[in-house]
Amino acid sequence: MQAATESQAETLKLRSVLDLTAAAPLKAEFGALRGRPVRVDASDVDRLGALCLQVLMSAHSTWTSDGVPFSLGGTSPGFEEGLDTLGASFLLFSIPRE
Amino acid sequence: MDPLASIKITFFQECEEQLAELETGLLTMKDGETDPETVNAVFRAVHSIKGGAGAFSLTELVRFAHVFETVLDEMRAGRLAPDGRILDVMLRAADVLADLVRAARDGGTVDEDRCQALIAELGALTGVQEAAVDDGFLDLDFAPITVSVDVGEEPEPAAAAGLEMAEGAPAAEKLVVAFRPRAALYAKANEPAVLLRELASLGRAEITLDASSLPQLDELEPEAAYLHWVATVETDDEAAIREVFDFVEGDCELSIARVPDDCEPVAARQPPVDEAETAGELDIKALIARATGGATQTAAAAQAAPAAQVISLRDHPARAPDMSARKEDGHAVAAASPTIRVDLERVDRLIDLVGELVINQAMLAQRVLESGLARSSGIAVGLDDLELLTREIQDSVMAIRAQPVKSVFQRMPRLVREVAHATGKQVRLVVEGEGTEVDKTVIERLTDPITHMIRNAIDHGLEPPERRIEVGKPAEGVVRLSALHRSGRIVIEVADDGGGINRTRVRQIAVDKGLISPDANLSDEETDNLIFMPGFSTAETISDISGRGVGMDVVRRSIQALGGRISIASRPGQGSTFTLSLPLTLAVLDGMVVSVGGQTFVLPITTVMETLQPKPTEVRRLEGSVPLLLVRDRYVPILDVGHRLGYRAGPIEPTEGVVLLVEGEDGRSAALLVESILGQRQVVIKSLEANYQRVPGIAAATILGDGRVALILDVDAVISGPTSEPALAETRLLAAG
Amino acid sequence: MSKTILTIDDSRTMRDMLMLALSNAGYRVVQAVDGVHGLEVLGAAAPDVIITDINMPRMDGFGVIESVRKDDRHRATPILVLTTESDAAKKERARAAGATGWIVKPFNPEKLVSAIRRVAA
Numbered sequence: 001m002q003a004a005t006e007s008q009a010e011t012l013k014l015r016s017v018l019d020l021t022a023a024a025p026l027k028a029e030f031g032a033l034r035g036r037p038v039r040v041d042a043s044d045v046d047r048l049g050a051l052c053l054q055v056l057m058s059a060h061s062t063w064t065s066d067g068v069p070f071s072l073g074g075t076s077p078g079f080e081e082g083l084d085t086l087g088a089s090f091l092l093f094s095i096p097r098e
Numbered sequence: 099m100d101p102l103a104s105i106k107i108t109f110f111q112e113c114e115e116q117l118a119e120l121e122t123g124l125l126t127m128k129d130g131e132t133d134p135e136t137v138n139a140v141f142r143a144v145h146s147i148k149g150g151a152g153a154f155s156l157t158e159l160v161r162f163a164h165v166f167e168t169v170l171d172e173m174r175a176g177r178l179a180p181d182g183r184i185l186d187v188m189l190r191a192a193d194v195l196a197d198l199v200r201a202a203r204d205g206g207t208v209d210e211d212r213c214q215a216l217i218a219e220l221g222a223l224t225g226v227q228e229a230a231v232d233d234g235f236l237d238l239d240f241a242p243i244t245v246s247v248d249v250g251e252e253p254e255p256a257a258a259a260g261l262e263m264a265e266g267a268p269a270a271e272k273l274v275v276a277f278r279p280r281a282a283l284y285a286k287a288n289e290p291a292v293l294l295r296e297l298a299s300l301g302r303a304e305i306t307l308d309a310s311s312l313p314q315l316d317e318l319e320p321e322a323a324y325l326h327w328v329a330t331v332e333t334d335d336e337a338a339i340r341e342v343f344d345f346v347e348g349d350c351e352l353s354i355a356r357v358p359d360d361c362e363p364v365a366a367r368q369p370p371v372d373e374a375e376t377a378g379e380l381d382i383k384a385l386i387a388r389a390t391g392g393a394t395q396t397a398a399a400a401q402a403a404p405a406a407q408v409i410s411l412r413d414h415p416a417r418a419p420d421m422s423a424r425k426e427d428g429h430a431v432a433a434a435s436p437t438i439r440v441d442l443e444r445v446d447r448l449i450d451l452v453g454e455l456v457i458n459q460a461m462l463a464q465r466v467l468e469s470g471l472a473r474s475s476g477i478a479v480g481l482d483d484l485e486l487l488t489r490e491i492q493d494s495v496m497a498i499r500a501q502p503v504k505s506v507f508q509r510m511p512r513l514v515r516e517v518a519h520a521t522g523k524q525v526r527l528v529v530e531g532e533g534t535e536v537d538k539t540v541i542e543r544l545t546d547p548i549t550h551m552i553r554n555a556i557d558h559g560l561e562p563p564e565r566r567i568e569v570g571k572p573a574e575g576v577v578r579l580s581a582l583h584r585s586g587r588i589v590i591e592v593a594d595d596g597g598g599i600n601r602t603r604v605r606q607i608a609v610d611k612g613l614i615s616p617d618a619n620l621s622d623e624e625t626d627n628l629i630f631m632p633g634f635s636t637a638e639t640i641s642d643i644s645g646r647g648v649g650m651d652v653v654r655r656s657i658q659a660l661g662g663r664i665s666i667a668s669r670p671g672q673g674s675t676f677t678l679s680l681p682l683t684l685a686v687l688d689g690m691v692v693s694v695g696g697q698t699f700v701l702p703i704t705t706v707m708e709t710l711q712p713k714p715t716e717v718r719r720l721e722g723s724v725p726l727l728l729v730r731d732r733y734v735p736i737l738d739v740g741h742r743l744g745y746r747a748g749p750i751e752p753t754e755g756v757v758l759l760v761e762g763e764d765g766r767s768a769a770l771l772v773e774s775i776l777g778q779r780q781v782v783i784k785s786l787e788a789n790y791q792r793v794p795g796i797a798a799a800t801i802l803g804d805g806r807v808a809l810i811l812d813v814d815a816v817i818s819g820p821t822s823e824p825a826l827a828e829t830r831l832l833a834a835g
Numbered sequence: 836m837s838k839t840i841l842t843i844d845d846s847r848t849m850r851d852m853l854m855l856a857l858s859n860a861g862y863r864v865v866q867a868v869d870g871v872h873g874l875e876v877l878g879a880a881a882p883d884v885i886i887t888d889i890n891m892p893r894m895d896g897f898g899v900i901e902s903v904r905k906d907d908r909h910r911a912t913p914i915l916v917l918t919t920e921s922d923a924a925k926k927e928r929a930r931a932a933g934a935t936g937w938i939v940k941p942f943n944p945e946k947l948v949s950a951i952r953r954v955a956a
Contacts, residue, residue: 019289019911020284020287020910020911021907021908023320023321024320024321026320027315027318027320030315031315031316034316047291047956048291049290049291049956050279050284050289050290050291051320051321054309054312054324054325055315055318055320057312057325058312058313058314058315058318058324059315061312061314061315062314062315065314082291085294085295085298085305086290086294086305086307086325086327087294087305087306087307087329088307101855104851105851105855108847108848108851109848112846112847138890138892141890142890142892146845146848146890149849150848150849152919152940152941153849153852153941285904285933286904286930286933286934287911287913287914287933288935288936288954289913292952292953292954292955292956293953296952341949342953345935345936345950345954348930
């Protein structure tokens, strides 16, 4: 059944520049998908700032406590590097990968 | 063409434009057109010339432009009205500025006297004579020259050991950096990812994220700061870490602590709860290990990347590494204990509160005393304990602000190098007692006077090498900078082994400048102290080193402003020693409480030399002057404090009151007449300026045990008033006659 | 991909000095001669970092900072102000207006690049 749920997941494609100005829109995008399975596509990310990491982690935690699937699709080198720099690489393991 | 040379040509072209703009602007203003934009344009013209001149190390030009700019800034801020007289001075200054620009461009010289005279005139307009150009503005790249630096006698072997240890141990010192950004950091477009990347470029770094304050999505403010980090960096360069966070100081909480090699870093925080939940059956520890391992890898990568990026700059002449300074650091690293970084405001608030506590405790004690309770009663005994405790808390709180003078002293080797280079002298700087602690506010204000005294010691004190050899001294002169605690004050000495003060010349200059009368009879000590008089400057042409329009009188005034005093001892042929003595703190003061015109006043006890009750035979009256008091064969003017400050219509009879013999910071003494002495006590200083406004003759205020406000006398201001001028020489003549 | 720096300074000497140091360090440089000009070219230049002088005709550095911070497209752009050591009050004012960092004049190329590195993503 899980495969079926995941196939219906909405894809949220992260912008390439996740800076100060991207945090509020990102929160709004996640907010609009609340309650539905989400697959985060990070394959275009060039730059990940701490504010957007906050939104991403908060969303992950919210989806988890809602019991709704939350997964990570493609990741770019820029995204992975951003996670590393911010001490958050564990997300690559703790968020289910698709 | 060399790109810099071509920029220099541009600079001089631009200077011509700015000079034209400056002149036009000043002339427009003279015609009465003083709209802000004209004033701004005039300011910018000078500012711009100064900026470019700084980049090309045109020191004369920078110095003059700086003084000029300071005056224009006053005008721009509306603190100086541009009247005809002032504009005339400015137009003449503009001419000199033009001469300086052309001299810098075409070679040649500028009339030094004219230049100097204008600097003085400009300085007089603002009343600000400290037109010293900031350190670093004339940041010349000096070639390394022969200068050795001794760091006291004792630390030498230990420092060497510290250095070896640092080199011998492959696992370098680790520093733990805890970093908690605030929202303001993000709002100013600073980015933790960038800061952490730069941090990781300093050494292998393990970065741990703390997301425990992160709320669920609907409660999340997208631009608020929830994430915190703890980074363990393999470096011992705390200064480099602070530099990374320099721009965000005030917009984050930052603490840096040292971890011994064999300790696990305290950075290993619990993973955030939500992460632990989602990790499911995965081994959390392994996860964290992998995550932090990953972080370490990027750290290494980040380290390689910046190196590549700045490589083109590496042919820029680098400063010779200062080995002594590094040894010193190594030593400090070995000795330092973990530190935390606290907002100064919080400490100040705490100090303020403790001040209130001290006052409150004193008031309580007074009430208990008044209530007639026996000294042996439980309450009285308890109060005594409370007093001890209060005093201890106060001392401990003050100790938080105490810092070693090292932060000031360690800037001096470079200064010595530069001044030695500029004067062609060989100098060895010996530093002692740099661990001596003093209140932060005092430290901050020590740099300028010490810098000036050291410049002075090298420039005027030490002889040129040839001269030293002639008189049988080593070619290398020694300047000794030391600090120590003495009776509740910090004493800082700057000593040189130069030729000592040339008293004949000093006297001649003082006479020439009209500072003393030609027949004044002065002791050696008094002659030496002439150099502290306003308007005295021994250099015939203001040299670049000690000059800059700042004399020793400015040093003296800045020391006085801190409640300190400065003195000089000089022996011909053997050198001079300047001694600064300063209070350890600016927040409390040991005071003598006196009664004047029905009011209570406090005098800093350090200013009071003795107290006495004048006998009629000791008082001498003189036509047109204040009465004089005979004290050990010298006449000292008697100044009635109540009368002078306007608390009493007329003076009281000297024999009816008590006099306090005080010595002003310029060494001048006076007898302050008050009605009675009420006692001595430590008082907490409350600034009047902050709460009210500056009052002449009054330095600050305090609250006494009975809750009354008492004013703290500014002794210097009181004794330097207009009628206290039976000058030194005159007083002596009277004493002789 | 080299980063773009927008320099805003009314002094040609200073602009040239910045250009020399920045292009030697591998940055692309866009120049503006005052605050108004700086804001005009901001959109097209899309700089990674803005370096601005404070004292300028037409619009000063504070004006530049305030305008950039109010502009939703550019408010994440780091701004470094050029200041002198004696301008502590101006530095504080620039900070309060939203400056990201500062460069003390006269700068050497290393200090300049180090300041950029500490703010440029």
